[in-house]
Amino acid sequence: MPSQFSWVDHRLIRDEWLVGCTPSAWALYLFLVTVSDFEGLSYYSDHALAQRLGLNEEEVRTARGQLLRADLIAYETPLCQVLSLEPEALRGTVRSGQRAPVAGTAVSIGEVLGALIGGAR
Structure with a gap:
């Protein structure tokens, strides 16, 4: 490869x-x-x-x-x-001074659930 x-x-x-x-x-x-x-x-x-x-x-x-x-x-x-093809709720938001998560990096279940719950509002 x-x-x-x-x-x-x-x-x-x-x-x-x-x-x-x-x-x-x-x-x-x-x-x-x-x-x-x-x-x-x-x-x-x-x-x-x-x-x-x-x-x-x-x-x-x-x-x-x-x-x-x-x-x-x-x-x-x-x-x-x-951009990622992940649903917007799972992409996360980048606040000033923070880096966007890189594809393939580990994310806690709490972060995933928070993104899903936050995205449903």
């Missing part, structure tokens, strides 16, 4: 995360999943993304907007972060 490896979660299709998104948004998501670091971050400019994907910069912005609305990515120039 290569030293750098990424995969696409099957829930992306099964749970219909990309329903209503254009093929450009699908392509952008796949690119971001492939190039992001272990925290889901990437730093590609609109110009670089457009060149890599064969799109113009407006198409990149439109595709990114679709992914933002689908809650698949977060974006603040120049950073883009691929």
